[in-house]
Amino acid sequence: xxxxxxxxxxxxxxxxxPQQNAGYLDGLNETQREAVAATDGxxxxxxxxxxxxxxVLTTRLGHILLQGKARPGDILAxxxxxxxxxxxxxxxxxxxxxPVEGWWVGTFHALSARILRRxxxxxxxxxxxxxxxxxxxxxxxxxxxEAREIDPKRxxxxxxxxxxxxxxxxxxxxxxxxxxxxxxxxxxxxxxVYEEYQQQLxxxxxxxxxxxxxxxxxxxxxxxxxxxxxxxxxxxxLVDEYQDTNVAQYLWLxxxxxxHQNICCVGDDDQSIYSWRxxxxxxxxxxxxxxxxxxxxxxxxxxxxxxxxxxxxxxLIANNEGRLGKTLWTDLDEGEKVRVHGVWDSSEEARWxxxxxxxxxxxxxxxxxxxxxxxxxxxTREFEERLITLxxxxxxxxxxxxxxxxxxxxxxxxxxxxxxxxxxLAFQRIxxxxxxxxxxxxxxxxxxHARARGISMIMAIRELLTxxxxxxxxxxxxxxxxxxxxRWRTESQIHTPAELMDIVLDESxxxxxxxxxxxxxxxxxxxNLKELVVGLSEFETLTSFLEHVSLVMExxxxxxxxxxxxxxxxxxxxxxxxxxxxxxxxxxxFPHQRSLDESGTEGLEEERRLAYVGLTRARKQANVTFAGSxxxxxxxxxxxxxxxxxxxxxxxxxxAGEQGLSRGFDADQSTWGSAGKQGYGAGFKRAQxxxxxxxxxxxxxxxxxxxxxxxxxxxxxxxxxGHIQGLDGDKLDIQFEKAGLKKVMASFVEKV
DNA sequence: TGAGCGTAGTTTTTT
DNA sequence: ACTACGCTCA
Numbered sequence: 024x025x026x027x028x029x030x031x032x033x034x035x036x037x038x039x040x041p042q043q044n045a046g047y048l049d050g051l052n053e054t055q056r057e058a059v060a061a062t063d064g065x066x067x068x069x070x071x072x073x074x075x076x077x078x079v080l081t082t083r084l085g086h087i088l089l090q091g092k093a094r095p096g097d098i099l100a101x102x103x104x105x106x107x108x109x110x111x112x113x114x115x116x117x118x119x120x121x122p123v124e125g126w127w128v129g130t131f132h133a134l135s136a137r138i139l140r141r142x143x144x145x146x147x148x149x150x151x152x153x154x155x156x157x158x159x160x161x162x163x164x165x166x167x168x169e170a171r172e173i174d175p176k177r178x179x180x181x182x183x184x185x186x187x188x189x190x191x192x193x194x195x196x197x198x199x200x201x202x203x204x205x206x207x208x209x210x211x212x213x214x215x216v217y218e219e220y221q222q223q224l225x226x227x228x229x230x231x232x233x234x235x236x237x238x239x240x241x242x243x244x245x246x247x248x249x250x251x252x253x254x255x256x257x258x259x260x261l262v263d264e265y266q267d268t269n270v271a272q273y274l275w276l277x278x279x280x281x282x283h284q285n286i287c288c289v290g291d292d293d294q295s296i297y298s299w300r301x302x303x304x305x306x307x308x309x310x311x312x313x314x315x316x317x318x319x320x321x322x323x324x325x326x327x328x329x330x331x332x333x334x335x336x337x338x339l340i341a342n343n344e345g346r347l348g349k350t351l352w353t354d355l356d357e358g359e360k361v362r363v364h365g366v367w368d369s370s371e372e373a374r375w376x377x378x379x380x381x382x383x384x385x386x387x388x389x390x391x392x393x394x395x396x397x398x399x400x401x402x403t404r405e406f407e408e409r410l411i412t413l414x415x416x417x418x419x420x421x422x423x424x425x426x427x428x429x430x431x432x433x434x435x436x437x438x439x440x441x442x443x444x445x446x447x448l449a450f451q452r453i454x455x456x457x458x459x460x461x462x463x464x465x466x467x468x469x470x471x472h473a474r475a476r477g478i479s480m481i482m483a484i485r486e487l488l489t490x491x492x493x494x495x496x497x498x499x500x501x502x503x504x505x506x507x508x509x510r511w512r513t514e515s516q517i518h519t520p521a522e523l524m525d526i527v528l529d530e531s532x533x534x535x536x537x538x539x540x541x542x543x544x545x546x547x548x549x550x551n552l553k554e555l556v557v558g559l560s561e562f563e564t565l566t567s568f569l570e571h572v573s574l575v576m577e578x579x580x581x582x583x584x585x586x587x588x589x590x591x592x593x594x595x596x597x598x599x600x601x602x603x604x605x606x607x608x609x610x611x612x613f614p615h616q617r618s619l620d621e622s623g624t625e626g627l628e629e630e631r632r633l634a635y636v637g638l639t640r641a642r643k644q645a646n647v648t649f650a651g652s653x654x655x656x657x658x659x660x661x662x663x664x665x666x667x668x669x670x671x672x673x674x675x676x677x678x679a680g681e682q683g684l685s686r687g688f689d690a691d692q693s694t695w696g697s698a699g700k701q702g703y704g705a706g707f708k709r710a711q712x713x714x715x716x717x718x719x720x721x722x723x724x725x726x727x728x729x730x731x732x733x734x735x736x737x738x739x740x741x742x743x744x745g746h747i748q749g750l751d752g753d754k755l756d757i758q759f760e761k762a763g764l765k766k767v768m769a770s771f772v773e774k775v
Numbered sequence: 776t777g778a779g780c781g782t783a784g785t786t787t788t789t790t
Numbered sequence: 791a792c793t794a795c796g797c798t799c800a
Contacts (some may be wrong), residue, residue, distance in 0.1 A: 104789065132790045156790080175796090176783090232790045267789095300788065399786050421788085458776080574790065593787050615786055633787080656785065657791030780798085785791105 047082055047089075047118060051075075058320040059083045061287075062092055062259070065280075065314030067307070068289040071351045072336070072639035073327025073599065076289055080111065080263060083287065085118040087259055095126035097258040099279065102130055103267055105575045107597075111263070127257070131272050133574050135235040138242070138253070145246055146238040151443065151566075153229040154573035158432065159448050160184050160231050167219050171212075178209055186213040187220060191233025192301030194240045194271035197221055226477075227447055236271040243278045254282025265290030265310075269301035277313060284314065292347050293340050296593060296633050298625070308347065325351045327599055328638075329358025332645050335675040336638040342670055343628045360677040361638070362646045363668060369402075369607075369653045373409040376604045379646065380587055381413050383602065390416060392601035394588040396637050398613040402606065403589050410587060414769075420590035426572055430537065430548040431555055435572055437527045438520070441511050442565045445479040454480075457536035459504065465497045481508070507531065520568050521559040528552055592633045595640050603641035608634075608649040608665040634667045646679065647671070731755065731769060 048056050055075055058068045059082045070076035084100065087093050102108045108129045116122040127134060136154065143150040155163070164180040164187075186208050190200055197218040205214035224230060230238060243250040260280045262268070265288035268276070280286035288310060295304045311317045325333055333353050340346070366372045380393055395406050403419050410417045425431060433456055439449035455461045472492075473483035484501050487493055493501065507530060515523050528534045537548045562568040588600070607613055614630035622629070638645050649664040731737070735747045737757065749756035755769055 130790065154790090235790080296787075297789090299786080401785085460776090462776090591787065612786095617786060629787095654791075776800105778798105778800090780796105782795090782797100783793100784795100785793085 047085060051078070051082065052324055054320055054322055054324070055079050055082075058287075058322065059086050061318050061320065062087055062090075063285055065284055065310070065317035066287040067265075067310045067317055067319045068287065068322065069307075069319065069347055069349060070289055070291055070322040071325060071349045072291065072294065072636070073325045074322035074351070075324075075326055076263075076291075076322065077110075077114070079322065080261065080289060081114040081118055084111070084115045084261065088115075088119065088123070093258045095123050097256065098126040098128075098261070099134070099257040099259070100126065100128040100261045100263075101134060101276070102128075102263045105130055105133070107263060108133070130574070131275065132232055132235045135239040135275070136230075136570070136574060138239055139230070139235060142242050142246070142249055145242050145249070147225050148230060148238075149228050151228070153227070153439065153443065153446055153448075154235070154570075155224075155229050155231045155448065156427075156573060157184070157232075158427075159229075162448060162451070163223060163227075164216065164220060167216055167223065171216070171219075173212055173216070178212055182209065183213060183216050183220075187217050188233050189301060190217065191231075191237045192269040192271055194237045194274050196237065196241060228443075228445060229448070233271070236269075236275055240271055240274045240278065243275075250278060251282075253279055258283045258285060260286040262286070262288045263290075266292050266295040266304055266307050267297050267302045268306050270303055270306075273303065273306045280314075286314065291349075293343070293349070293632055294596060294636055296596065296629060296636060298622075298629055308345075321349055323349050323351050325353045326355075327642055328353065329355050329643060331358060331360045331675045332638060332641050335361045335645070335671050336635050338672045338675070339638065339667060339670045340631065340635040343631055345628075359644050360675055361671060362644065362679040363671065363676050364646065364648045364679040365664065366648060366650050367652070368659075369405055369650045372606050372648050372650045373405040375648065376406065376606060376646070377409040377413050377415065379604070380410075380415060384415065388601065390585045390587045393604070394590065394595065394598070394600040394602070394640065395604040395606065396590060396592050396595045396640065398592060398607050398615060398633070400591055403591075406589055406606075410589075415587060416584060417587040417589055420588060421594050425551070425554075428548070428551055430551055433533065434524065434528060434552060434555055435569070437511075437531060437533070438524065438565060439569060440481075440508060441515055441523070441527070442569060444481045444508070444512075447473075447480045450480050453531075454504070457532045459500050461497055461500060465493065468492060481505075515565055519560070520562050520565050521556050523565070524556050524559050528556070592637045596636050599640050599642055601642045602644045603637065603646065605634075605637045605645060605647045606650075607653070608647050608668050609653065609662040610665055611655070611660075611662060612653065613665050613667070631667060631670075634665075647676075 048059065051059065052075075055078070058066065058079045062083070068076070068079065070079065084098065087098065088095065100108075100111055102111060112123065112128055127137075129137070139146065139148070140150045140152075143152055161180045161184055164183050165175070168175055168178070168180055168183070190204075195201075197214065200214055200217070205211070208214060209216075224234065243253070257279055260276065260283075262276060267290070276286065276288075288307070290307050292304055292307050295302060295307075298304065311319065328336070330353055333351055337351055364375060366375055376395060380390070383393065384390055395403075397403055397406075400421060403421075407417065407419065426435070433452060436449040436452040439446045440453060444450075451466075454466070469480055469483050469487065472487055473480045476483065476486070478486075484505065488498060488501060488505070511523065511527055511530075514526060518526065534549060534552055537545050537552070540548075559568060562571065592605075613634070614627055618626035618630050620626075647668065649668060650662065652659055652661045654660070731747060731750065733747050733750065737747060737755075747755055747757055
């Protein structure tokens, strides 16, 4: 590419005349309208929880277009997640009645990748560079550590990954890392490894997620002409969730927006919960300094939560210092107070929450309007078990995503090697998968040769195949593998990516490997591979798919059925539910001990913001619970109610279920008093004694009545046909024909 | 190459 | 308590 600008899409034709009747402004309140109308010059929109932020964003973009202030191609809209980007695209399209095309909307990473591909040479890459994910990064680091004989026990690869990422979050290239940090971090190893890591990335023609931002900033700083082009191009810049930006993203934005200065950042300092991954609340605080004369608009009218919930959340967050400060208010009717409920232990907590959900559901409330928001993902298990027992459908959000699963990454690695034979990381992943009998010794020879000649491993193998350095056995294996790869590469020219994947999975023996595997999750993996092939059919080229995999990994597991959502508080940001359950409000768990230990007051304040996020997810009812004892790292430990419980204003809370255990809870001091000891004992007995009874009461008794018996053939929505192997209350062990042995709820199967 | 054993680490997560 | 990983030995 001689002239990188050549590839730019053509400018749009001049737009329609400004619209006189801006009817789309009608539904907005005054401040919202202000945020929409202030199109020119820097604007900071402080949008409290539930104040119609998304609406403002959408309307503002639509307004700029409808008023003819800019063409789509002049607009840059940045988000953190692909989901947010997609929603923005959709909503603006909906508002205008026609899909908006040609504007730059996407995540920081996707937009950076797009820019970098056009100017790759300027940062030492080729335009077809590979984007590495966390897994690849760690593998590469591991190799570097091995070569440098750094003890992985004392200095684990993950630690290096974390340190390097934090440097990249601050846009610090190896030579820019402050002297003191370079000397101190991991006893100096971090910096030297960082240097080599960057060299290796360049050699591999690869960039990790952090590089996308950092190299983009570097590009802008080192090529003023390029920067100028983009500055001119983007007349309007818009950023969502601004409080989550890290330094690199901040620099990126500032550089791009310095041209026209029409930058609008939308965020809420009270919802900043990602400092641990490099986000700087400071960015929001210094906005006015960097953009003098910036207009600041505060969205304070809340349309989501009832006054009690809002008051409780507001008073809680008021305990934080260094806020920009907002006063949320609402017009809604009073509604319920925040319910606070103390229980004996986590299992009683799960039972209480489950029963509440069941009762609401029976009253006709939808499960999809309820959520259990936990502090740590380990907490989800107990709730899952309880919901299964009660036969309440639920979904757990989070955990491994589709493209992060081992079998999917392996399959994708095959495609990567086919698309770019130089992709050593991908090649190493699949070279002996399925097992081809290639040992460490053989691979060592390949490594040495590749390193010595400065070529890729595949090239090294090809060279070595012409010599006698390899033993006959591996030589034969490699010859076959090279033939396979060559053949697949040829086939990739004539087949769609889906067809190619099908061929490769079959001919490589990879699918066969999992079919032969007798572990419990093997059948699921085979299914995932099938699903991958189906997913691939949406893509026309291998390259477009691979870009998708590296940047747009997501869970599309959202079935439209009515389910309770179980997720972490972090995952809940930006969502809302009628009813929210907030379990585990105990010292040590929430605020999390680790947060307090590692970040002190700052950590505590971030935990408090998390509590604020949790409460403000609720439209009608928020239920806070805390347990007197809980198992932590396998040990039963007694716990005190969270200080956040005390911080909730008494006039806006109500103690739910005052009987039993709550007796031990001192309502005034919000602590477990010494008198509680007795309460514990009584409660413990009660909890233990009621357990089996509960199961009898709540477990649907229809199992045997339905005539389900061992051997019965059934159909399951997700797993297909199978036979009942065992009965366990309302849980069935089913040998599925396709998916293998699984435990499922009786209510989810049909007789056939 | 794979089973078996011991040890260390268990907050939050996107791209 | 549980797991995941890395190491050893057959």
